[in-house]
Amino acid sequence: MIKACLFDLDGVIVDTAKYHYIAWKELASEMGFEFTLEHNERLKGVSRMASLDILLEIGGVTKSTEEKEELADRKNEHYRSFILQMKPDEILPGAKEFLTECKKNGIATALGSASKNAMTILERLELTKYFDAIIDGTNTTKAKPDPEVFLKGADALNVPPSTCVVFEDAEAGVEAAISAGMKCVGIGSPSILSKANMVVSGLNEIKLQDIIKLQ
Numbered sequence: 001m002i003k004a005c006l007f008d009l010d011g012v013i014v015d016t017a018k019y020h021y022i023a024w025k026e027l028a029s030e031m032g033f034e035f036t037l038e039h040n041e042r043l044k045g046v047s048r049m050a051s052l053d054i055l056l057e058i059g060g061v062t063k064s065t066e067e068k069e070e071l072a073d074r075k076n077e078h079y080r081s082f083i084l085q086m087k088p089d090e091i092l093p094g095a096k097e098f099l100t101e102c103k104k105n106g107i108a109t110a111l112g113s114a115s116k117n118a119m120t121i122l123e124r125l126e127l128t129k130y131f132d133a134i135i136d137g138t139n140t141t142k143a144k145p146d147p148e149v150f151l152k153g154a155d156a157l158n159v160p161p162s163t164c165v166v167f168e169d170a171e172a173g174v175e176a177a178i179s180a181g182m183k184c185v186g187i188g189s190p191s192i193l194s195k196a197n198m199v200v201s202g203l204n205e206i207k208l209q210d211i212i213k214l215q
């Protein structure tokens with residue numbers, strides 16, 4: 001019996017990838033190389049510092065730990081200038097309705113995100129109150145595909161992992177959900193998210209009843 005739904009944030013509840021892309025692209029351009037949309041795909045679900053390492057590898061650039069801290073801070077400041085302007089109309093179609101359905105049906109909800117900006121984003125979208133627990137980049141140490149973020153979510157909700165369904169748009173996130181012993185609904189392309197129990201294009205394409213049937 002499904003007791004809880006755990007949601008990734010970026011790409012499931014809201015499309016922040018476009019803001020990450022602009023901020024990383026600017027940083028790459030300052031360092032003298034190009035960063036493309038295809039490159040950006042590699043950063044989905046990946047933590048900030050791991051994303052920076054991938055960016056530097058793409059550019060063939062080596063930086064010291066201090067320089068990397070400075071670059072990541074600069075990128076984050078740029079990124080935050082976008083998210084601080086976000087409005088509730090940027091919530092992806094069906095997300096708020098799905099969260100409301102969970103509440104109505106006694107299904108517990110948690111956020112499971114790699115982002116250290118998750119709280120700011122939820123507040124801007126006026127969605128904080130829809131989550132019974134929030135696990136994000138500020139209270140996890142191991143990045144997806146490690147299951148830590150989702151196991152901490154189940155723990156905070158006080159439910160066994162086997163009764164949880166995770167909603168994820170990143171391959172690493174799907175792997176994290178499966179390693180946690182949870183069911184997973186992929187949001188996006190079936191070819192990329194083939195390990196998920198089912199794949200849909202968005203939360204507007206699925207009903208809570210379809211999820212409760214996942215056993």
Ligand code: BG6
Nearest residue numbers: 010043044045046048115116117
């Ligand atoms: C994930 C995004 O949710 O959060 C990644 O998919 C991002 O692209 C990561 O790098 C970390 O985000 P932040 O907000 O802590 O820089």
Ligand code: MG
Nearest residue numbers: 008010011169
């Ligand atoms: Mg995501």
